[in-house]
Amino acid sequence: MKAFKYFVYATSLSISGLLTASCKEDVLYIPPVANNTVDEFYKDENQVNQGVMAIYNGCLSLPENSYWFLAEFRSDNVAADVATVQRDYSDVSNFNATSQTPQLQATWTDLYEIVYRANVLQERIQPFTFARVEQFKGEARFLRALAYFDLVRYWGAVPIVDKPVGIEESKNVPRSPVADVYKFIVDDLTFAAENLPSSYVITVGTATDATNKGRATKWAAKALLGKVYLTMYGYPLRQTSALPLAKKELMEVYAAAGANTFSVAPNFADLFKAANDNKYAVFELQYISGGTGLGNPIPWQQGQVFPTFWSPFPAFAADFTLPPALFGANWPKIDKRKAATLDSAIRNPTTGAIVAGRPQLTKFLEKGITAIQNRTDYPNNFPIIRFEDVVLMYAEVLNEEAGSPPAMALTLINQIRKRSGISEYTAASPEAATKEAFRAAVLKERRYEFIAEGQRWHDLVRTGNAISVMTAFKRSTTGTTATGGANFRQLDEHDLLFPIPILELRLNPGFWEQNPGYN
Known part of the structure; x- marks a missing residue:
């Protein structure tokens, strides 16, 4: 049972209701019964809370439209074929996307829908004085910052609303x-960190109320803020002043880890x-199965072949392959993350015989699941900020500020490696010899840790x-046509x-200039 069902509450606000409309008073107007509009809504604390839920609800498409189809396909974790017919994911993967690629419009719209819903909440909450006003504002601004973080990383200069x-x-x-x-993102996250609670788990006597667990917390805001600062330290801003700010936020989140907050999961696959759900990560998007359209589509999107003993519904089977770097000695089997992330062959659980040999991502698929109602109805949450992300970013920051990798940076990366069943680094390891060597080691560790979660492209940038x-990567894996293989530009x-x-x-021809290099 999910502790926090924001997607259920959010359905009481229709999409059309979120698009404000005005009406002259001299026209007969009867408020609709089935679909509340903004003007008839936000009458009390319960309805304001539902408005907050609508913002969370708007985020449910991000794992699919943002992290998968844009970030992951743009990276070297996925090798999409050069399609002979129009396929958005192929164009994104092979750097052929244009201003007319539908997936770009879909993701842009999704992100600005989150921004719009957050702005509506901020406006409509102003007359209220109940105790949770600042918390609700903090949640809205956290989610708005999350949307803008994707917008600025994908498109650079974007309109601030x-x-x-x-x-x-x-x-x-x-x-x-x-x-x-x-x-703007930093201002939103700073406000959120100052006004969100550390936890939503409340103990009253001997009873524990975890009804709201899963909402954004102070630690979620600080973790995202640490990531934003670390990104500001890198390309394109390269603000050296952002590095100590990232360190401060990440250090605080790291110190807050524990059994009742978040932690490195003892077993990677359990994540x-x-x-x-909501046990190990700092912040997750909440999904639930049941055939209501609120399930997680990622297992289906990332799969290639699902036999009936894995799932009652087939996988999406897009035209992509997993690159050689994820197989063989490049990523040894001893690393427990490998078996939990991908399958290179499907074996019959009874006979052991191989029934399909196409490698695929299965990180988010719980094999043997039977309760789902359709192919996009998986119940597991999607992590936005894992504690492992905080650990590795903290290690990266410590390395960047030092002349050579400090002991604490080694301790941090070894937390991840030890849990993964692979050898730990020592001061004598080649990866710890120089700042540059450790920087490369962290980047590699992040790749294996976060495959299929939409992190790799942003890390590379x-x-x-x-x-x-x-x-x-594209020259080594993209076919043999004039636009691929060794001839890739x-x-x-x-x-x-x-x-x-x-x-x-x-919308306003000539007002905005297109990003350089595009039509």
Whole structure:
């Protein structure tokens, strides 16, 4: 049973209700019964809470439309074929996306829907004085920051909107410089960290109330803020002043770990099981099965072949493969994360015979599940900020501020390696010889830890490795056509951003300039 069912409450607010509309008083108007509009809603604390739930609800598409189809396919974790017909994921993966690629518009719209819902909440909550007002504002601003963090990393300069705006007004909102967008994100997360509780688990006498566990906490805001600062330290801003700020936030989150907050899971595979939702991660998106459209689609999206003894529904089977770097000696079997992340062959559980040999990602699939109602109805949550992310970012920060890897940085990365069943680094290890060697070791560790979670592309970009790594990767894995294999073009800085969707540019032709290098 999920502790926090924001998706259930959110259904009482229709999408159309979130798009504000006005009505002249001299026109007969009867409030709709089935679908509340903004003007008829936000009458009491319960309805304001439902408004907060609507923002969380808007985030449910992020793992699919943002982290998978944009971030993961853009990285060297997935090798998509050069399609002979239009396939958005292929265009994204092979750096052929244009302003007319539908997936870019879908993700842009999803992210700004979160922003809009957060802005509506911020406006409508103003008259209230109940105890949870600042908490609700903090949740709204945390989720708005989460959306803007993706927007600025995918598109660079984007319009900052901090209040609900109408169609005509929205046409004249300029794209703000990248530095201003990051300042906006930092302001939101700072407010959230100051106004969100450390935990939603309340003990009354001998009873424990965990009804609201799963909502964004102070620690979620601080962890995301630490990641934002670390990104600001890297490409494109390269603000050295952001590094000590990242250290402060990550150090505080690391110190807050414990049995009642978040921790490194003793068994890697346990992280992704529905029974352990909200147990180890700092913040997760909440899903539930039952055929109501609120299940997790990621297991289906990332799979290739699901035999009936794995799942009653087939996988998506997109035209992509997993690269050689994930197999053989590159990623040894002794690393427990490997078997929990992917399958190189499907074996009959009774006979042991191989029934399919196509490698696929199965990190989020609980094999043998039978309760789901359709192919996108999986119950397990999706982690947005895992504690392991905090641990490795903290190790990275300590290394960056020192002349050589300090002992604490080794302790941190070894927390992850020990849990994974692989050898720990020592001061004599080649990976600890220099700052540069340890930096590369952390980047590699993050790859294996977060495959299929939408982290790799952003890691490559902020560390300045995306152009070199992805050019070499595409030349080694992308077919043999004129646009692939050894003939794949040299990537450049314009490839680090996506083009602004064409429909957004057409809202006010000539007002925004397209990102360089795109039509």
